[in-house]
Amino acid sequence: MATHKILLLPGDGIGPEVAGEVSKVLAWFTRAGIARFETETDLVGGAAIDAHGVPLSEAAMDRAKAADAVLFGAVGGPKWAGVPYAKRPEAGLLRLRKDLGLFANLRPAICYPALAEASALKRELVEGLDIVIVRELTGGVYFGEPKEIVTLEDGQKRAVDTQVYTTGEIERIAAVAFDLARKRRNKVASAEKHNVMKTGVLWKETVTKLHAEQYSDVGLEHVLADNCAMQLVRNPKQYDVLVTDNLFGDILSDVAAMLTGSLGMLPSASLGAIENGTRRALYEPVHGSAPDIAGQNLANPIAMIGSLAMALRYSFGLLEAADQLEAAITRTLAAGTRTRDIAGPGTNAVGTTEMGDAIVREL
Amino acid sequence: MATHKILLLPGDGIGPEVAGEVSKVLAWFTRAGIARFETETDLVGGAAIDAHGVPLSEAAMDRAKAADAVLFGAVGGPKWAGVPYAKRPEAGLLRLRKDLGLFANLRPAICYPALAEASALKRELVEGLDIVIVRELTGGVYFGEPKEIVTLEDGQKRAVDTQVYTTGEIERIAAVAFDLARKRRNKVASAEKHNVMKTGVLWKETVTKLHAEQYSDVGLEHVLADNCAMQLVRNPKQYDVLVTDNLFGDILSDVAAMLTGSLGMLPSASLGAIENGTRRALYEPVHGSAPDIAGQNLANPIAMIGSLAMALRYSFGLLEAADQLEAAITRTLAAGTRTRDIAGPGTNAVGTTEMGDAIVREL
Numbered sequence: 001m002a003t004h005k006i007l008l009l010p011g012d013g014i015g016p017e018v019a020g021e022v023s024k025v026l027a028w029f030t031r032a033g034i035a036r037f038e039t040e041t042d043l044v045g046g047a048a049i050d051a052h053g054v055p056l057s058e059a060a061m062d063r064a065k066a067a068d069a070v071l072f073g074a075v076g077g078p079k080w081a082g083v084p085y086a087k088r089p090e091a092g093l094l095r096l097r098k099d100l101g102l103f104a105n106l107r108p109a110i111c112y113p114a115l116a117e118a119s120a121l122k123r124e125l126v127e128g129l130d131i132v133i134v135r136e137l138t139g140g141v142y143f144g145e146p147k148e149i150v151t152l153e154d155g156q157k158r159a160v161d162t163q164v165y166t167t168g169e170i171e172r173i174a175a176v177a178f179d180l181a182r183k184r185r186n187k188v189a190s191a192e193k194h195n196v197m198k199t200g201v202l203w204k205e206t207v208t209k210l211h212a213e214q215y216s217d218v219g220l221e222h223v224l225a226d227n228c229a230m231q232l233v234r235n236p237k238q239y240d241v242l243v244t245d246n247l248f249g250d251i252l253s254d255v256a257a258m259l260t261g262s263l264g265m266l267p268s269a270s271l272g273a274i275e276n277g278t279r280r281a282l283y284e285p286v287h288g289s290a291p292d293i294a295g296q297n298l299a300n301p302i303a304m305i306g307s308l309a310m311a312l313r314y315s316f317g318l319l320e321a322a323d324q325l326e327a328a329i330t331r332t333l334a335a336g337t338r339t340r341d342i343a344g345p346g347t348n349a350v351g352t353t354e355m356g357d358a359i360v361r362e363l
Numbered sequence: 364m365a366t367h368k369i370l371l372l373p374g375d376g377i378g379p380e381v382a383g384e385v386s387k388v389l390a391w392f393t394r395a396g397i398a399r400f401e402t403e404t405d406l407v408g409g410a411a412i413d414a415h416g417v418p419l420s421e422a423a424m425d426r427a428k429a430a431d432a433v434l435f436g437a438v439g440g441p442k443w444a445g446v447p448y449a450k451r452p453e454a455g456l457l458r459l460r461k462d463l464g465l466f467a468n469l470r471p472a473i474c475y476p477a478l479a480e481a482s483a484l485k486r487e488l489v490e491g492l493d494i495v496i497v498r499e500l501t502g503g504v505y506f507g508e509p510k511e512i513v514t515l516e517d518g519q520k521r522a523v524d525t526q527v528y529t530t531g532e533i534e535r536i537a538a539v540a541f542d543l544a545r546k547r548r549n550k551v552a553s554a555e556k557h558n559v560m561k562t563g564v565l566w567k568e569t570v571t572k573l574h575a576e577q578y579s580d581v582g583l584e585h586v587l588a589d590n591c592a593m594q595l596v597r598n599p600k601q602y603d604v605l606v607t608d609n610l611f612g613d614i615l616s617d618v619a620a621m622l623t624g625s626l627g628m629l630p631s632a633s634l635g636a637i638e639n640g641t642r643r644a645l646y647e648p649v650h651g652s653a654p655d656i657a658g659q660n661l662a663n664p665i666a667m668i669g670s671l672a673m674a675l676r677y678s679f680g681l682l683e684a685a686d687q688l689e690a691a692i693t694r695t696l697a698a699g700t701r702t703r704d705i706a707g708p709g710t711n712a713v714g715t716t717e718m719g720d721a722i723v724r725e726l
């Protein structure tokens with residue numbers, strides 16, 4: 001049996017709590033003789049700032065590079081609001097993404113039938129919703145240079161961010177979207193602002209060309225990012241796979257996640273290029289560090305446990321174990337076990353640890 | 364009686380149809396002896412490309428500068444998809460915004476009680492919704508340089524857009540938001556991505572400082588743009604005035620508009636600085652050119668007529684006439700007269716022209 005090397009980075013806020021539940025699940029798989037994991041744990045974000053003065057230590061970065069997969073909780077919180085920009089908690093996450101080359105962020109937005117009522121949208125609009133946002137994650141305005149604030153002669157300040165995309169960056173993320181669509185409902189929507197942005201012009205042109213040359217069997221639609229945000233609210237089920245840049249992806253995937261009523265339940269995968277049959281990967285819940293409910297055993301660990309299921313599937317090739325874990329989550333929900341965020345009439349509200357225990361019991 | 368100079372730019376798609384209904388309303392005010400208008404009409408967008416080869420002629424630009432207010436329909440459509448970037452239909456609108464100095468875009472998102480059912484959101488979340496998005500309109504990634512696509516040595520292309528904001532640009536738009544909030548529920552939320560963007564850092568810092576120095580009586584909250592998009596879906600009524608940059612404003616205001624179920628009903632105002640007691644202004648519906656329904660007498664003219672009401676109020680100082688026009692719209696809706704986009708059980712579906720006539724009758 002192969003040993004899978006995991007780096008667990010719980011981070012801040014509810015991160016450590018939900019990461020704790022993942023450890024229980026890993027322990028179960030080991031006990032059951034299904035897989036063997038070597039798990040290291042390290043600090044990231046505010047926790048790393050407090051300990052080392054930086055949001056990600058070099059040692060942690062090295063461990064991330066050596067791991068088969070990184071499981072990431074969440075970072076940030078009001079405590080570190082005053083930390084200088086270069087050392088803020090989020091910089092730890094951004095460095096992991098960039099230095100591990102995790103250009104493809106897959107964010108499923110699934111509306112769990114049992115939770116359709118929890119959505120802000122009318123039930124019929126979200127029931128059965130199952131879309132994936134494929135977000136470019138190592139380019140765009142997040143990393144382009146210059147990125148600076150300068151003081152002008154008149155004392156005013158001038159801030160600059162730069163959005164850059166190359167043909168190659170767009171091609172590789174579009175290919176991920178097309179490949180994924182072929183395994184799903186075979187439809188890709190590509191969102192940009194080609195009517196205002198040159199990166200949008202190149203984005204549309206490149207996606208169109210790649211489609212014609214290699215993916216003409218897949219349905220392709222171009223949509224302006226502002227209209228796409230509207231369409232997600234109006235009729236999200238029209239989409240299957242939605243591919244977009246780093247900044248639009250940040251916003252559109254949050255809208256899509258919120259639509260489902262299942263924010264505390266949605267995992268995500270950030271993947272690198274395949275090299276020698278393997279690829280670097282980081283898995284994290286879509287939700288943030290939620291400092292307001294941290295440390296109170298209130299957080300929903302399902303997004304984090306679901307992120308482990310994605311790791312089992314995409315990084316460790318443990319397809320059956322992934323299915324098994326997802327089925328255990330579904331059964332736990334069907335039995336009416338709910339954390340507060342998804343509790344409803346006739347359900348049994350439990351805390352973070354009880355939810356983790358319940359899922360392990362279903363395994 | 365003063366004469367108010369209006370430049371009407373109907374544009375493309377449904378633009379000319381909805382602009383036609385505005386002309387009827389102007390004629391009524393003139394006949395009633397309430398105000399005198401001098402209305403010129405010119406081409407913009409695709410219509411101007413077809414006639415002059417550019418999306419806005421110099422003559423039209425001069426007329427816009429000479430007018431007390433510009434009433435703008437909508438631009439763009441598949442017909443001009445192949446037009447070079449610099450001459451695309453949208454460039455006409457962007458030039459008007461930039462050259463008239465219209466830095467403040469006010470986009471109310473109001474849920475008309477009669478239409479709450481038309482929203483994708485559950486009724487209780489949107490009923491009574493009344494927020495205004497204050498979008499910066501002449502800066503940011505829309506206009507920053509460099510903005511280009513270059514071909515690299517290896518044949519790849521590299522596209523760049525630049526987002527720039529100065530202290531002064533942020534201060535003046537924030538002041539508009541704070542002033543507006545004082546006349547409303549006295550709350551401002553400011554949305555940016557200071558965790559990723561330097562323009563976000565300067566934005567937050569500048570808004571905070573202005574607030575402390577001049578608007579500490581107004582409630583202020585900072586929210587990350589991705590979270591803000593989520594919050595708009597989760598619980599939009601938590602907001603009163605929402606101020607944000609050009610690109611986030613583009614997306615967030617479309618989300619907010621869609622929430623209301625009243626997309627075809629929402630007007631907007633784009634305002635310049637006050638100089639010698641007057642300010643340049645352009646009024647336009649939030650919806651686009653909707654080429655799919657153009658020329659079929661299906662478009663809802665209320666957003667465009669509502670934009671005229673905003674012009675009466677903000678540009679011509681005709682506050683009573685503005686109230687009168689808005690009341691006529693409300694009565695028309697209450698009587699069950701509806702265009703197709705807002706029709707529902709028990710209502711009387713009419714075309715664009717009939718809706719315009721009905722509003723004039725209510726006047």
Ligand SMILES: CC(C)[C@H](C(=O)O)[C@@H](O)C(=O)O
Nearest residue numbers: 076090093094250558559589
């Ligand atoms: C924490 C933050 C830097 C991050 C982002 O903006 O990418 C988050 O919002 C996300 O979507 O993962």
Ligand SMILES: CC(C)[C@H](C(=O)O)[C@@H](O)C(=O)O
Nearest residue numbers: 195196226439453456457613
């Ligand atoms: C037509 C387009 C250039 C414009 C924009 O992006 O600003 C539109 O979406 C808007 O919101 O007014």
